[in-house]
Amino acid sequence: MEEYEEYEEYEESGGTVNRILIALIAVLLVAVGVVGFLLIRNMRKDTHVGLALTQEELDSAMDDAQANAKSGSIALRYKNSAYSEDGELFTCYIMNSQFNVYDMFLTIYGDEALTDELFSSGLVAPGRGFDQLKLNHSLPAGTNTVYVVITQVETDEEGTQSIVGQASHTMKFCVQ
Numbered sequence: 001m002e003e004y005e006e007y008e009e010y011e012e013s014g015g016t017v018n019r020i021l022i023a024l025i026a027v028l029l030v031a032v033g034v035v036g037f038l039l040i041r042n043m044r045k046d047t048h049v050g051l052a053l054t055q056e057e058l059d060s061a062m063d064d065a066q067a068n069a070k071s072g073s074i075a076l077r078y079k080n081s082a083y084s085e086d087g088e089l090f091t092c093y094i095m096n097s098q099f100n101v102y103d104m105f106l107t108i109y110g111d112e113a114l115t116d117e118l119f120s121s122g123l124v125a126p127g128r129g130f131d132q133l134k135l136n137h138s139l140p141a142g143t144n145t146v147y148v149v150i151t152q153v154e155t156d157e158e159g160t161q162s163i164v165g166q167a168s169h170t171m172k173f174c175v176q
Contacts, residue, residue: 075099076150077129080171087138087175094148095129102126102152102164108171109147110139118146123153144173 075097082092096104103123110116118135139146148171152164 076167076169078148078171082133082171082173084139084173084175087140088135090133090135090173092130092133092171094133096124096126098127100126100152102154104150104152106151107149108133108135109149110144112147114147114149139173139175141175144175146171146173 077093077095077097079093082090084090094106103125105121105123106119107117107121108119110118118137118139119133121130124130147168149166149168151166153161154164155161
């Protein structure tokens with residue numbers, strides 16, 4: 001009976017190729033992981049842009065907003081002057097404060113009796129507003145005092161809207 005010796009044959013270069021493939025796969029996995037991490041981090045940043053408040057501060061701001069709404073206070077962020085070259089298209093800054101609970105609309109009048117309506121907006125959500133307004137008719141050159149009436153509106157679950165509060169103030173609309 002003859003005895004056979006068992007042995008395996010392998011090529012040394014095959015082992016090197018396998019190691020290179022494993023290293024290449026590992027590098028690709030790390031690269032995919034880094035890209036994924038950066039994408040997720042950027043998506044989270046976009047979600048929280050400008051948000052530097054703690055949950056307690058946010059809760060406190062919401063409580064303040066609800067107290068303001070109940071007391072009839074309406075927070076408005078605006079610059080007191082708006083500017084135009086033609087008397088009709090004005091550059092301005094008028095915002096429904098993010099601390100308000102309700103949507104609002106604003107109506108701008110050219111007279112104290114509130115009969116000369118210059119502009120009326122649709123509903124504006126808290127944190128939204130205008131950086132330009134086009135008036136119904138032009139104002140004369142110079143500085144014009146206008147009367148801004150802000151009306152807060154609540155919309156219930158059925159879509160019915162009701163006025164919650166109103167406030168007014170003056171602004172200067174300057175035509176050059």
